[in-house]
Amino acid sequence: xxxxxxxxxxxxxxxxxxxxxxxxxxxxxxxxxxxxxxxxxxxxxxxxxxxxxxxxxxxxxxxxxxxxxxxxxxxxxxxxxxxxxxxxxxxxxxxxxxxxxxxxxxxxxxxxxxxxxxxxxxxxxxxxxxxxxxxxxxxxxxxxxxxxxxxxxxxxxxxxxxxxxxxxxxxxxxxxxxxxxxxxxxxxxxxxxxxxxxxxxxxxxxxxxxxxxxxxxxxxxxxxxxxxxxxxxxxxxxxxxxxxxxxxxxxxxxxxxxxxxxxxxxxxxxxxxxxxxxxxxxxxxxxxxxxxxxxxxxxxxxxxxxxxxxxxxxxxxxxxxxxxxxxxxxxxxxxxxxxxxxxxxxxxxxxxxxxxxxxxxx
Numbered sequence: 001x002x003x004x005x006x007x008x009x010x011x012x013x014x015x016x017x018x019x020x021x022x023x024x025x026x027x028x029x030x031x032x033x034x035x036x037x038x039x040x041x042x043x044x045x046x047x048x049x050x051x052x053x054x055x056x057x058x059x060x061x062x063x064x065x066x067x068x069x070x071x072x073x074x075x076x077x078x079x080x081x082x083x084x085x086x087x088x089x090x091x092x093x094x095x096x097x098x099x100x101x102x103x104x105x106x107x108x109x110x111x112x113x114x115x116x117x118x119x120x121x122x123x124x125x126x127x128x129x130x131x132x133x134x135x136x137x138x139x140x141x142x143x144x145x146x147x148x149x150x151x152x153x154x155x156x157x158x159x160x161x162x163x164x165x166x167x168x169x170x171x172x173x174x175x176x177x178x179x180x181x182x183x184x185x186x187x188x189x190x191x192x193x194x195x196x197x198x199x200x201x202x203x204x205x206x207x208x209x210x211x212x213x214x215x216x217x218x219x220x221x222x223x224x225x226x227x228x229x230x231x232x233x234x235x236x237x238x239x240x241x242x243x244x245x246x247x248x249x250x251x252x253x254x255x256x257x258x259x260x261x262x263x264x265x266x267x268x269x270x271x272x273x274x275x276x277x278x279x280x281x282x283x284x285x286x287x288x289x290x291x292x293x294x295x296x297x298x299x300x301x302x303x304x305x306x307x308x309x310x311x312x313x314x315x316x317x318x319x320x321x322x323x324x325x326x327x328x329x330x331x332x333x334x335x336x337x338x339x340x341x342x343x344x345x346x347x348x349x350x351x352x353x354x355x356x357x358x359x360x361x362x
Contacts, residue, residue: 030196033059037196044203049074054195062192063199065109065127066100066119071199072131073103075206079139079213081335082349087310092117105352108134125176126163126189128198132175132205133166138348139209140341143169154184163189175204213338223247226325226342230302233326238277239303239361243325246273252340254333269333269340270305270321279360281305286318292358300357302326306345309355318355 030041037059044050051070073084084102091101093115100117103109108131111117123131137143149171150156159167167189170176178185193201230243246269255263260272267285274281281291289307300306301324308320322332328346333339345351 030055031058032061033196037200040200040203041196044199047203047206048078049203049206050199054199057195059196059199060194062122063128063195064119065117065121065123066095066097067195068123068128068131068198068202069097069100069103069109069119071202072108072135073099073106075202075209076103076106076108076135076138079135079206079209079337080349081337082311085310087352095119105349106138107348107352108138122192123198124190125187125193126160126167128193128201129166129170129176129189130163132202133169135205136169136209139213140338140343141209141212145169145172147172150187152185153178153187155186155188159187159189170201170205173205173208175201175208218250218342223250226327226329229326234302236303236361239301242273242277242303242361243323243331245276246323246331247325247342249273249340250331250342252333254336254339256336264333264340266320266322266333270323273323274305274360277361281360285321288321289318289356289358292360295357295359297354297357300324301359303361305358305360306330306354307356307358308350308353311353320353322350324357 030038033041041050041059045055049071051074054067054071057067076082077084084099084106086098086101086105088105089096089098089101091104092111095117097119100109100119104111133143143165145165145168149168150159153171167176167187171187176187178187180186226247227240227244231240234240234243249261249264249269253263254265256265257268258264259268264272267283267288270288271281271283282288285307288305292305295304304324306322306324307318308322309318311320320332322330322343324345325331325342329342329344330350331340331342334341334343343350345354
């Protein structure tokens with residue numbers, strides 16, 4: 001029997017309305033959440049940025065350092081594809097939480113001078129700005145402050161020197177907009193941040209960083225600067241040529257198991273580049289560390305192979321490789337999110353996961 005067309009249309013309409021309603025109404029029963037933030041909370045939840053504990057928490061209460069640490073680490077993993085797995089869990093005297101330790105290794109958060117982290121301590125707004133700024137640096141976004149973005153805030157003098165650049169960045173990007181009291185706008189850097197306010201600002205930062213990662217952010221001018229730096233630091237013309245060649249693949253996609261030239265995984269990329277200059281190296285990262293001659297971090301020159309461990313598992317095997325290009329940076333096939341790109345190894349994630357370096361070129 002032919003189905004009732006009218007009934008099918010009604011059912012389809014009901015399914016569409018149900019889907020739209022589910023997007024407009026939070027999936028979780030957020031406690032004491034303001035009406036203005038409900039859609040934002042639901043979006044953050046749909047993106048997978050909120051832990052179950054956060055979804056059940058009182059949104060009107062201040063967010064603490066532990067909670068913010070978890071959100072930042074989750075966002076970092078989603079943006080970069082790098083798993084926040086710590087090498088150690090003994091950094092702090094008052095916590096061995098693996099996510100806190102991973103966020104510390106990455107460079108998202110810091111502890112205090114006495115060796116504590118104070119996970120249950122409420123987060124001030126300026127501490128929050130610094131964490132957001134650290135996230136931007138760790139996804140490769142440049143800090144470009146050409147204007148004073150705090151001039152409109154009556155309490156800008158209360159921003160700590162240590163948080164000045166982060167506050168400028170967050171205001172300049174529109175992540176933080178402050179609060180209007182009377183005829184003046186206030187940043188309130190020393191005050192605590194409610195969970196709902198923190199999630200709202202964090203979601204803006206996350207979406208901005210994600211948009212940045214979807215663009216061809218390395219310009220030809222920047223690539224030319226990298227080539228010049230490599231030529232200045234290289235031990236030979238061959239090394240400079242190898243770096244120039246490797247940089248021509250920036251923007252190519254990462255595909256696991258790919259050997260080039262249109263897509264690569266990390267070891268496929270390094271093997272392909274070295275092969276172009278007549279050097280045969282092993283295929284997988286954990287075997288490439290056996291090629292060439294061992295050198296120290298301080299001996300790195302453009303063209304050297306740089307090896308990393310514990311980048312997607314808790315093993316101490318070599319799990320990632322890249323080619324040093326000078327000025328503390330590598331070119332590498334990073335992950336499926338970022339493809340072939342350039343990153344620093346003098347701080348942040350890759351600094352903390354550095355394992356070895358090998359000189360392949362003669």
